[in-house]
Structure formats: structure tokens, C-alpha cells
Amino acid sequence: VPGLAKTLMVKTLSQALDLSFRRIQFTPDLMPTDIIGTEILEEDHATGKRFFKFNKGPLFANIILADEINRTPPKTQSALLEAMQEFEVTYGGQTYPLDRPFFILATQNPIEQAGTYPLPEAQLDRFLLFxxxxxxxxxxxxxxxxxxxxxxxxxxxxxxxxxEIRQIQSLVRDVSISDDLINYVGKLIRTSRPDTTTSDYVKEWVRWGAGPRAGQALILTAKARALLKGRYAVIMEDLHTMAYPVLRHRILVNFKAEAENVNTDLVTAELIRTIERPKISV
Structure with missing residues (x-):
């Protein structure tokens, strides 16, 4: 939905955290080098020698807003893959580390609109939340x-x-979660996959289930929520609350589901309702 101050929100966040911010407007003619950067030919005025120097692109900032990311073709979208997973980019055989903390937020238009390109599943999976x-x-x-x-x-x-943000990120990982809840997360993720599920609901409506990265994201975001709530241990409420934004872009429904208005949130709700919960929740 346009006009909801998404750009202002992200820019304000960067100011409140004292971090660098860059906005990248994704368009059909945007090239990967427009994001990552490119090599330019320079000359040493003292010696007259020429050499190539890597000119960093807008990706080299702490907070990146990828605006209307599905307006650009998959080739350009995939330029973000290495950055989102490894926090570095490779160009001309050289690897360049990105500034930390590194955080990408992206907006996208409804896929039904003209001039949009579906995001590859591999890239969708790298976004923590939808x-x-x-x-x-x-x-x-x-x-x-x-x-x-x-x-x-x-x-x-x-x-x-x-x-301080990096210290808080380390602190989040130290929040405790019981083995029972870890097993519950694993069961929830496995049940979302049509080829291994025991759920008739999933078999009927789901085309592609969540991968292991979804379980990692669910546990980490549940830990972060617990910390924000003043707790140092994850409870079931944390997992159920974060399951929706974590799985929303990782579970893909089939054509029948789209025709019947069955979306991923409904699938997640059914998983939460039917999967047996551990007796000990902390």
C-alpha cells in the first residue's frame, strides 16, 4: 500500500540507532552493479600508472531500504543473496565485507500488478520476517x-x-529455550512440508513448506520477543506470535488454495491448532 511512510519509518529507525541509511529504488532497468558497486579506471598522477578501483554501491550501509523490490528482474534481485547471508559481496574475484550491523528491509507491490517479478524462493527465505x-x-x-x-x-x-545493537544481538542468542520447545518448532516446520506432513490440511492446500532456516528464524525471533517482554526464557506465546511473520513468506500455497482464498496465515493457524504442544512450555 503506497503512502504509509515506510521510507520515513526506516529512515527514522536509522537515525534513532545512529546508523547509515541508503534507499535503493528497484526499477526494471536496475543492474546488479547499481547495487553492489563497480570497478572504475583511475590514474596515479604521481606515476602515471592506471589501475582499477572498486567503487562501493549503496549496499554498503547499515540499513538498506529495497523499495519495490519486485519491480526489478530476478537477476538484479539475486545480487542481494550473498549480502543477506554472508554479510559480504564479491566482485571481480575480490570479497568486500559489509558494514555491521547490516539490515535490509524491502517493500513489494502486489504480484498481480503489471511490471512485477516474483521473488525467488531462495531470496524470500533469507528475509527474517514478512x-x-x-x-x-x-x-x-x-x-x-x-x-x-x-x-x-x-x-x-x-x-x-x-x-550496542551488536551486543544486544549477542544477548538475544543467550536467551534460553527448552529442548521441548525446540522439538516443537522442528515438528511445526516439518509438518508444513507436503511431502513429509501428516496433516491433511497441508497436503490439500500447500505447495511448498518451510525449510530449516524457518526454524532458526522462529527460535531467534521468539528469543528477541522474550527479551523485549523482560523475560530471559522463551515461552509458547513467543513462538505462536512470531510464527506468522516468520512463515508468511516461507510456506507457499497451491493454486487451489489461491482460488479458495486460503493464505499462509490460515495454514499457520491450522498448524498451531493441531500440533501437540509440550507439557512444559518454558
Whole structure:
């Protein structure tokens, strides 16, 4: 949905975290080198020797907004794969590390719109969460209209540094989760796969299930939620809350499901409802 201040939100986040921010507008003619960077020929004025120098692209920032990512062909979309997984890019046989922390947020248009390209499953899987942003409520819209049409300007002061963010990321991994809950996550992920599931619902509606990375994402985001809630241990509520944004782009429904308006959220709800829960939840 356009006009919901997605760019402003990401830019404000970068200011609050005192991190560098770049926005990349994905268009049909965007090339991989427009994102990663390219080599340019330079000359040493002292010696007269010429050499190639790598000119870094907009991907070399802490927070990247990939705006309308499905407006560009898969060749350009795939330029993000190495960066999202390895936090580095390779060009001309040389590997260049990216700034840390590194965070990519992407927006996309509905796939039904003209001029869009489906994102490859391998790239979708590398996004941690798929968050839906809809229209604001009546009160929220009133607040937007009253605060953005006047002469007052607001400044954002940093509240965290990049190093503090990295420390918090390490702390998240130290949050405890019981073996029973880890087994529950594994069962939930395996049940989402049509070829190994025991669920008739999944067999009927799902074309492609979630992979192991989904289980990793679910546990890590549940740990982060527990920490935000002031707990140092994951409970079942954390897993169920985070299951929807974690699985929304990792479970693909079939054509029959699309025709019957059965979406991934409904599949996730059915998995949560039917999979047996461990007796010990912490």
C-alpha cells in the first residue's frame, strides 16, 4: 500500500540507532552493479600508472531500504543473496565485507500488478520476517494528518549505537529455550512440508513448506520477543506470535488454495491448532 511512510519509518529507525541509511529504488532497468558497486579506471598522477578501483554501491550501509523490490528482474534481485547471508559481496574475484550491523528491509507491490517479478524462493527465505502494513486506524490517521501538515519539525536523537545493537544481538542468542520447545518448532516446520506432513490440511492446500532456516528464524525471533517482554526464557506465546511473520513468506500455497482464498496465515493457524504442544512450555 503506497503512502504509509515506510521510507520515513526506516529512515527514522536509522537515525534513532545512529546508523547509515541508503534507499535503493528497484526499477526494471536496475543492474546488479547499481547495487553492489563497480570497478572504475583511475590514474596515479604521481606515476602515471592506471589501475582499477572498486567503487562501493549503496549496499554498503547499515540499513538498506529495497523499495519495490519486485519491480526489478530476478537477476538484479539475486545480487542481494550473498549480502543477506554472508554479510559480504564479491566482485571481480575480490570479497568486500559489509558494514555491521547490516539490515535490509524491502517493500513489494502486489504480484498481480503489471511490471512485477516474483521473488525467488531462495531470496524470500533469507528475509527474517514478512510484516504486513495496512491502512492506519481512524485515530492514527487523524494523528498523521495533524502532525504532518503543520510547520513544526521533529528531530530524532540517537538512542543506541551500532556497537550496542551488536551486543544486544549477542544477548538475544543467550536467551534460553527448552529442548521441548525446540522439538516443537522442528515438528511445526516439518509438518508444513507436503511431502513429509501428516496433516491433511497441508497436503490439500500447500505447495511448498518451510525449510530449516524457518526454524532458526522462529527460535531467534521468539528469543528477541522474550527479551523485549523482560523475560530471559522463551515461552509458547513467543513462538505462536512470531510464527506468522516468520512463515508468511516461507510456506507457499497451491493454486487451489489461491482460488479458495486460503493464505499462509490460515495454514499457520491450522498448524498451531493441531500440533501437540509440550507439557512444559518454558
Amino acid at each position: 510484516v504486513k502494513i495496512g491502512y492506519p486506524t481512524e485515530q492514527e490517521e487523524y494523528g498523521i494528518l495533524s502532525s504532518t501538515t503543520g510547520s513544526n519539525t521533529q528531530t530524532v536523537e540517537p538512542v543506541l549505537s551500532g556497537e
